[in-house]
Amino acid sequence: MKLVYVFDAYCGWSYGFAPAMSEIARRHPALPVEVVSGGLFTGARRVPIREFGYVQDSNAKISELTGVRFGAAYQRLIADGSFVMDSGAAARGMAALRTAAADRAVHLAAALQEAFYVDGLSLSDPATYRKIAESAGLDADGVVAALRSPAAQAAAEADFRRSHEIGVDGYPTLLAVDGDRGAVLARGHATADQVDRLLARIG
Structure with a gap:
């Protein structure tokens, strides 16, 4: 048996679940975890964040239920409203991080979400992945190179197909x-x- 964790790096509820997911992985070290990126903000849904008027109310509920906090830099992004969430770029980034350390995918998924929801960093920016890689003790140059490779794009597309195929x-x-x-x-x-x-x- 294995666990399949389907998340989207730009999904606030996924961010809220990240501490529980990390604890689950810690409690069950013998259970493999397949981390799959979803495609929440792709195609026509890649629009300025101001068009999602429910974000702040939803975040308040997420904090209340899970205890996660949304950082000041992220709050500034919400207030400005022009930032565009791109789940395709985030999925490519997750694929690059998985390539560097597949056995730490749950931890790296959480770090990816903290970069956005706490530090207000774009998950389309290679510098974000360099920072995550360095913090995790990974080869930052290798992660950035992987991010830019055709393999990362293929992996992101495969993740979206996988999510659909298992009915998520x-x-x-x-x-x-x-x-x-x-x-x-x-x-x-x-x-x-x-x-x-x-x-x-x-x-």
């Missing part, structure tokens, strides 16, 4: 997959304890 239509979604069988452990919000109880039932 909302982020985050955590699945337990064993062969052809899959069970939903979390969708939108869950605590590590709640996920553990479901894992115990199916394990």
Whole structure:
């Protein structure tokens, strides 16, 4: 059995779930985790953030339920309203980070979201991935080179297909997959304890 964690780096609910996901991975080191990027803001949904008028109310609810904080630099982005979230660029970045350290994908996904939601950094900017790589002790030049490679684009597209094929239509979604069988452990919000109880039932 393995876990399949489908998230979008620009999804506030995925950011809220990141601490629980990190705790789940810590509690179950023998369970492989496949981290898959979703495509929340692609195509026609790549518009200035001001067009998503619900963002601040949603963030308040996320903070209340999960305890995560949204940093001052991110708040300034929201207030300005011109920033465009591009899930394709974020998925390429996640692919580059996975290439550098596949066994740390859960941690790196969380770091990617902190870069945006705390530090207000663009996930389309190679400098963001250089910073994440350096903080994680990875080869920063290698990560930036991977980000710019055709392989990263192919991996991002494969992630979007994978998310669709397993029927994920909302982020985050955590699945337990064993062969052809899959069970939903979390969708939108869950605590590590709640996920553990479901894992115990199916394990």
